[in-house]
Amino acid sequence: MSILKRFAFLLDQTLFRWLVKLFYPRYRRPRIGYMKHYRVLWQYFFMQKIIGFNRMVPWPVDFRSKIRGWRFINKGIMCDPGDNIGIYINAYGGLKLGDNVGISPNTVIVTTNHDKYDHRKTGPVKGVEIGNNVWIGANCVILPGTKIGDEVTIGAGCVISGEIPSLTTVVRGDNHIKIIPKNKGYEWDIYSEKLT
Numbered sequence: 001m002s003i004l005k006r007f008a009f010l011l012d013q014t015l016f017r018w019l020v021k022l023f024y025p026r027y028r029r030p031r032i033g034y035m036k037h038y039r040v041l042w043q044y045f046f047m048q049k050i051i052g053f054n055r056m057v058p059w060p061v062d063f064r065s066k067i068r069g070w071r072f073i074n075k076g077i078m079c080d081p082g083d084n085i086g087i088y089i090n091a092y093g094g095l096k097l098g099d100n101v102g103i104s105p106n107t108v109i110v111t112t113n114h115d116k117y118d119h120r121k122t123g124p125v126k127g128v129e130i131g132n133n134v135w136i137g138a139n140c141v142i143l144p145g146t147k148i149g150d151e152v153t154i155g156a157g158c159v160i161s162g163e164i165p166s167l168t169t170v171v172r173g174d175n176h177i178k179i180i181p182k183n184k185g186y187e188w189d190i191y192s193e194k195l196t
Helices: 003-023 037-051
Strands: 066-068 073-075 088-090 095-097 101-103 108-110 128-130 134-136 152-154 168-172 177-181
Touching: 003 037
Parallel strands: 066 088, 073 095, 088 108, 095 128, 101 134, 134 152, 152 168
Antiparallel strands: 168 177
16 A cells, blocks of 8 residues: 555544544444545535534435434434435434444335324324345335334335244335345444444
C-alpha cells in the first residue's frame, strides 16, 4: 500500500470516523468493508444536517427518503432505515428492526394507519417487527402488524402483512406472495466485525 493510500486510510479511520460518530450517534456499521467514513459524510451530511431533510434522525438518511416518528424506531446494528433512495417509514406505531436489516429503494413501512370510519383519527396501533439478517427488496410495502422472522429475504414488489417465518424467501405470485423455505442459515457472522 502506498504512503498516500495509508494516510487516506488513517484519516478515514480517525478524523472522519470521529465525525461520523459525532453527527450520527446511532450509526453502527463495520469499520472496513461497508462504506468509508468520508463517503458517509459526503453522501448524507449536507442534505441531512445542513439543509435539514430528516435532520433529527441520528443515523444517515437519504434526502429523498422520509422517516416519520424516528423516536419510535428501535434498531439494531448494521441497519440504517432510510439510507436508500425513496424509502418512506411511518414509525408512530412502533418499529423494531433487528441487526443487519437492509431496506431497498422505494420501500414503504407503515406501522399504523388511519381509522377506517374517521380518516382524521389514527386506527389501532399495531407496529412492525423485523428480525435479524433480513433483506427487503425494492418497491415493497410492509403493513401494520407485520412480524418478519430472522434470515428472511423479501423479493422486490411484495406487499407483506401478517407473519413471515424465519429462514424463508418471499416472492410475488400472481395474486399472492409465495413463502419458500431456505436450505441453510445465514453465512456471515456479523458479530465478528469491528464496528464504528
